[in-house]
Amino acid sequence: MKIFQHVTDIGDLGKALAEAQEVKRDRFQWQHLGRNKTALLIFFNNSLRTRLSTQKAAMNLGMNVIVLDVNQGAWKLETERGVIMDGDKSEHLLEAIPVMASYCDIIGVRSFARFESREDDYEEKILNQFIRYSGRPVFFMESATVHPLQAFADLITIAENWPLSNSPRGGEDSLSSEKGTKKTSGNEALPPTGGAGRGAGATLKVVLTWAPHPKALPQAVPNSFAEWMIAASQSLPLGGVGGGSPIDFVITHPEGYELDPQFVKGARVEYDQMKAFEGADFVYAKNWSCPGVTRPEDYGKVLHDYHTMMDWCVSARQMAVTNDAHFMHCLPVRRNMIVTDDVIEGPRSLVIPEAANREISAQVVLKRMLESLN
Ligand code: CP
Numbered sequence: 001m002k003i004f005q006h007v008t009d010i011g012d013l014g015k016a017l018a019e020a021q022e023v024k025r026d027r028f029q030w031q032h033l034g035r036n037k038t039a040l041l042i043f044f045n046n047s048l049r050t051r052l053s054t055q056k057a058a059m060n061l062g063m064n065v066i067v068l069d070v071n072q073g074a075w076k077l078e079t080e081r082g083v084i085m086d087g088d089k090s091e092h093l094l095e096a097i098p099v100m101a102s103y104c105d106i107i108g109v110r111s112f113a114r115f116e117s118r119e120d121d122y123e124e125k126i127l128n129q130f131i132r133y134s135g136r137p138v139f140f141m142e143s144a145t146v147h148p149l150q151a152f153a154d155l156i157t158i159a160e161n162w163p164l165s166n167s168p169r170g171g172e173d174s175l176s177s178e179k180g181t182k183k184t185s186g187n188e189a190l191p192p193t194g195g196a197g198r199g200a201g202a203t204l205k206v207v208l209t210w211a212p213h214p215k216a217l218p219q220a221v222p223n224s225f226a227e228w229m230i231a232a233s234q235s236l237p238l239g240g241v242g243g244g245s246p247i248d249f250v251i252t253h254p255e256g257y258e259l260d261p262q263f264v265k266g267a268r269v270e271y272d273q274m275k276a277f278e279g280a281d282f283v284y285a286k287n288w289s290c291p292g293v294t295r296p297e298d299y300g301k302v303l304h305d306y307h308t309m310m311d312w313c314v315s316a317r318q319m320a321v322t323n324d325a326h327f328m329h330c331l332p333v334r335r336n337m338i339v340t341d342d343v344i345e346g347p348r349s350l351v352i353p354e355a356a357n358r359e360i361s362a363q364v365v366l367k368r369m370l371e372s373l374n
Contacts, residue, residue, distance in 0.1 A: 001368040004139035007231040020156045023363045031062030033370040038064040040104035044111040050141045053358035101134035113144040113218035115300030118292045137369040151224035152361035157354045203248040207280040210253030211338040212309040213287035223263040252276035256303045258293045280322040285314045315340040
């Protein structure tokens, strides 16, 4: 693996999930792969989970790790060609990238959307320069448009909590009579084949919901979550006896927040949040600003005063119409904006195991990149 950006970069999702469980079983078994190899993690933006989990994953693999916070201690970087550099930026990315690459074997980069130009953000102008000029494998630690390490961890978490139990939509072949039983041990992360536990043709309903936020946030997390859910629904080895899709993936948001078709093609959009939540097995909440799909001039904007949108905050009211859904969020989360205290603290909340799985998704990706070096 030379680039980790899209779901297609990880290949077969069933194999990737099985590999994630193998990592969980013994995360230190590949220390030989990382010996005398260095991961450089470059942050243009803040991070808690990505920084710690990726560093831990690299150390699990026996790698050395260098973390660079570009905006704290490094020279301010110019990213545009042709600029007369008479301002506060002392170094150009075009020199900085090959220099940084000379000190490492694999590069991870976090660089959020800047909201200055939709074209620049959606063309991944910064990350593509790292791919082009570093000569190293590059993995995206949240870029302008994608957050694949998060989406992979989300998929691992969903697979681990796949309901094998009786449910209103379950069939006679249900494996457990206890609703919501977690099946997380061994290699059980793979969803059951043949629709086990859900009846012939049964599907799992996963809902991605927009939620209010006071600031303009990028679309990277919902873009990747949608991309990975759609790929999972098309490729994972399950589905009913009738061969139906295993995942009914629904996106709900106020009008104007339509995500870019390159990520959500094939997904169902339901503008009525309560209707979308009906019968959901997993609820994934996230705020995002206007993606500029239907209104290019509004790209990166918050379309409504958040005070008027608080009924989109995920609470017991919405969760009551679900199929006792698990709650998910990538974190950090603003409580009582995105989700109420009781929901995030409730027994169906997966936010902590989801964050813990960031170490696993990062380790699978780094392991594959190391294997491609050796
Ligand atoms: N979910 C996530 O990427 O968290 P951080 O921004 O803290 O890295």
